[in-house]
Amino acid sequence: MSGFNLNNLNNLERDKDLSGLTSLGVGGRAEYYVEPESIDDFKAAFKLGLENKLKIYILGGGSNVIFPDDYIKALVISTKKFNKILFNDNNVRVQAGCSLARLAAEAAKNNLSGLEFAVGIPGTVGGAIFGNAGAGGHGIAELISELIIIDDKCELKKLSAEDFSYGYRNFEINNIDKNKILILECVLKLHEAERELIDAEVKRYLSKRINQPMGRSAGCTFKNTEIKKNNNNENNEINLSAGKLLDECGCKGLECGDAIVSENHANFILNRGRARSEDIINLIKICQERVFNRTGVMLEPEIKFMAL
Numbered sequence: 070m071s072g073f074n075l076n077n078l079n080n081l082e083r084d085k086d087l088s089g090l091t092s093l094g095v096g097g098r099a100e101y102y103v104e105p106e107s108i109d110d111f112k113a114a115f116k117l118g119l120e121n122k123l124k125i126y127i128l129g130g131g132s133n134v135i136f137p138d139d140y141i142k143a144l145v146i147s148t149k150k151f152n153k154i155l156f157n158d159n160n161v162r163v164q165a166g167c168s169l170a171r172l173a174a175e176a177a178k179n180n181l182s183g184l185e186f187a188v189g190i191p192g193t194v195g196g197a198i199f200g201n202a203g204a205g206g207h208g209i210a211e212l213i214s215e216l217i218i219i220d221d222k223c224e225l226k227k228l229s230a231e232d233f234s235y236g237y238r239n240f241e242i243n244n245i246d247k248n249k250i251l252i253l254e255c256v257l258k259l260h261e262a263e264r265e266l267i268d269a270e271v272k273r274y275l276s277k278r279i280n281q282p283m284g285r286s287a288g289c290t291f292k293n294t295e296i297k298k299n300n301n302n303e304n305n306e307i308n309l310s311a312g313k314l315l316d317e318c319g320c321k322g323l324e325c326g327d328a329i330v331s332e333n334h335a336n337f338i339l340n341r342g343r344a345r346s347e348d349i350i351n352l353i354k355i356c357q358e359r360v361f362n363r364t365g366v367m368l369e370p371e372i373k374f375m376a377l
């Protein structure tokens with residue numbers, strides 16, 4: 070591509086196979102792929118992508134994304150080489166590409182509590198913030214006191230807790246489209262606790278994952294959902310587990326190519342080895358339609374569709 074000055078970008082690769090970079094193991098190739106190691110590298114990559122009018126996709130651990138099977142004319146920016154952790158009293162400053170599980174383990178070693186829920190969640194801190202990853206009613210966003218981003222004009226911005234809002238598997242930055250920015254680093258506020266108590270919590274969270282399906286997946290396919298019921302003039306919100314709905318609608322074991330809905334957990338789609346993105350996407354649609362036709366509930370995917 071003319072104007073794409075390779076000399077300016079460290080760790081740039083062309084024609085990159087993305088399938089090995091996602092936990093589902095599907096996806097085609099991207100025209101450009103880069104692994105920046107410093108803020109300047111990120112800014113340079115972002116700037117070149119914008120100047121060359123390339124679609125830009127940010128990739129963390131790839132544990133919640135699906136890319137198309139087809140070649141994408143895009144720049145994929147990986148955060149994996151930007152992964153430092155710095156503890157300061159009860160606060161931790163962490164770069165976006167740090168593994169969430171590693172951060173949780175380091176916090177525990179420092180007798181800091183707050184991240185126990187995160188021990189079994191794959192992926193990076195940046196990816197976790199993007200979707201407010203969590204477990205057991207907790208999510209990473211509740212811990213953030215500072216967030217540094219590169220915005221859609223390629224400028225560095227420091228945000229505080231008043232600048233964003235969050236909920237279950239949801240994170241929004243006020244007046245900024247989070248799909249157009251890059252999360253660089255954050256400060257999380259933790260609190261001191263006895264190591265034994267932290268370890269007991271970690272064990273409790275891990276024990277809940279014993280029955281989690283093994284194999285290539287992106288975790289839960291759909292978000293749990295809420296419906297409003299009007300009983301005796303009282304509005305009640307009812308939480309519905311996506312897994313339970315899918316199970317009740319007979320989705321376990323449904324197949325598409327080499328993709329299958331897990332027999333153990335209806336909210337997990339597994340790649341048995343040779344599935345293509347198309348298979349996974351078709352299976353998602355089939356499950357969505359089946360649940361909608363039988364219950365009237367339209368499940369919202371938790372998996373992020375990139376370039377689709």
Ligand SMILES: Cc1cc2nc3c(=O)[nH]c(=O)nc-3n(C[C@H](O)[C@H](O)[C@H](O)COP(=O)(O)OP(=O)(O)OC[C@H]3O[C@@H](n4cnc5c(N)ncnc54)[C@H](O)[C@@H]3O)c2cc1C
Pocket residue numbers: 092126127128129130131132133134148165166189190191192193194195196197198199200201202203204250251252253286287288289373
């Ligand atoms: C076995 C398994 C179990 C799981 N269990 C859970 C669970 O208990 N709870 C839960 O919440 N999730 C769970 N997940 C889903 C997944 O691990 C989380 O959503 C995780 O936080 C995604 O992080 P990632 O780095 O892999 O993000 P990716 O998959 O790489 O990206 C996800 C999205 O975030 C964006 N993104 C990533 N990094 C950045 C950044 N630095 N700046 C801007 N945007 C960015 C991407 O563009 C994409 O839209 C599970 C997944 C698997 C495979």
